[in-house]
Every structure is written in C-alpha cells, then in structure tokens.
Amino acid sequence: MKVLVAFGTTEGQTKKIADHIANTARAAGNEVETYDCAGHLSGQDFGSFDAIIVAGSVHQKLHQNHVAAFAAAHRQQLDTVPSAFVSVSLSASFEDGKAEARDYVESFVQDTGWRPQNTHLAGGALRYTEYDYFKEHIVRHVVMDGRDLPVATQDYELTDWDALDKFMTAFLESASSRVS
Numbered sequence: 001m002k003v004l005v006a007f008g009t010t011e012g013q014t015k016k017i018a019d020h021i022a023n024t025a026r027a028a029g030n031e032v033e034t035y036d037c038a039g040h041l042s043g044q045d046f047g048s049f050d051a052i053i054v055a056g057s058v059h060q061k062l063h064q065n066h067v068a069a070f071a072a073a074h075r076q077q078l079d080t081v082p083s084a085f086v087s088v089s090l091s092a093s094f095e096d097g098k099a100e101a102r103d104y105v106e107s108f109v110q111d112t113g114w115r116p117q118n119t120h121l122a123g124g125a126l127r128y129t130e131y132d133y134f135k136e137h138i139v140r141h142v143v144m145d146g147r148d149l150p151v152a153t154q155d156y157e158l159t160d161w162d163a164l165d166k167f168m169t170a171f172l173e174s175a176s177s178r179v180s
C-alpha cells in the first residue's frame with residue numbers, strides 16, 4: 001500500500017510519533033511518505049494514497065490549526081480510503097484525563113467535519129528543559145495541575161509506544177485487507 005502520515009507538531013513529540021508510525025508501516029512492506037501539515041497548501045492532491053494517518057497534538061485544548069485545515073480540506077479523501085487519527089496530548093497519559101482527551105478529538109471533529117474511522121489517543125511529552133516561561137507556566141499550573149510526576153523540572157516522555165504499535169498494526173492489517 002501507499003501510506004501517507006500527515007502530522008502537525010509544536011515541540012517535536014508528534015513528529016517523533018509520525019516517524020515511528022512511518023517506520024512501522026515501512027517495516028510492514030508499505031511505501032510511506034510523511035507530510036508536515038505546517039507547510040500545507042490548498043489544492044494539494046493526495047489521491048494516490050491507499051491509506052492515510054493524521055497525527056496532531058493538543059495545546060490549550062486544541063489541535064494545531066494546520067492539522068485541522070488539512071483534515072477539513074481532505075475530508076472526502078479521508079472518508080474514501082482507510083484512515084486514522086492519532087491525537088497526542090498529556091491528558092491521554094493519565095487515567096483521569098482520558099475523557100478530556102476524547103473531548104479534544106470531538107472538538108476537532110466538530111471543527112473539521114472529519115469523523116475519523118479509527119482514533120488513537122497517545123500520551124505526549126513534557127519538555128520542561130525546552131519551554132519558555134509562558135509554556136512552562138501553562139504546563140505546570142494548568143495541564144499538570146493535580147497530576148504528580150517524581151521530579152517537576154525534568155523532561156518526561158509519556159507516550160506508550162507498545163499501545164501505539166498495537167493500534168498501527170491492527171490499522172495497517174485492516175487497511176490492506178480493504179485495499180487488496
């Protein structure tokens with residue numbers, strides 16, 4: 001299959017996730033392209049792809065505008081081929097945050113008009129050593145409010161790579177059975 005992994009990232013974790021998905025899909029024998037939605041131009045044609053994965057991360061309750069613009073612009077194509085949405089957030093990493101993580105996806109659906117056939121909620125990363133004052137304040141006092149990690153100043157990767165692999169393997173198997 002020809003697979004597209006379209007992603008948006010702000011601090012880099014969703015790019016890491018998109019690259020990991022692309023490598024998994026390649027290892028399964030597919031031809032894969034990654035595409036950064038930040039450079040998205042209207043009128044681009046992705047009609048040659050057999051399956052599409054869209055990945056974006058949440059900041060202040062919203063996925064990146066350019067990921068939403070990509071999904072809205074290619075909604076018809078996303079509904080025609082097997083497709084999946086990977087939503088990356090810190091809330092997804094915590095049991096008591098899953099409902100909120102699902103709400104972010106529902107807002108994305110309302111904004112874009114694209115209801116993904118398959119959705120995976122992936123935990124993101126905390127990059128305290130790279131945040132500016134503003135980002136650190138939001139993460140520490142809003143996103144992580146009431147949620148404790150052993151050290152409040154170091155970086156953490158909260159992505160569950162095994163769960164992501166499981167989701168992608170099932171998606172790719174089901175997609176290839178639909179395509180062939």
Ligand SMILES: Cc1cc2nc3c(=O)[nH]c(=O)nc-3n(C[C@H](O)[C@H](O)[C@H](O)COP(=O)(O)O)c2cc1C
Binds near residue numbers: 008009014091135138
């Ligand atoms: C300024 C800022 C705001 C954030 N807002 C939220 C939020 O509202 N909800 C949430 O679950 N995670 C939030 N996060 C966590 C990000 O979703 C997480 O760090 C993710 O890994 C970012 O992905 P990226 O590196 O691909 O941009 C926020 C992170 C930052 C830095």
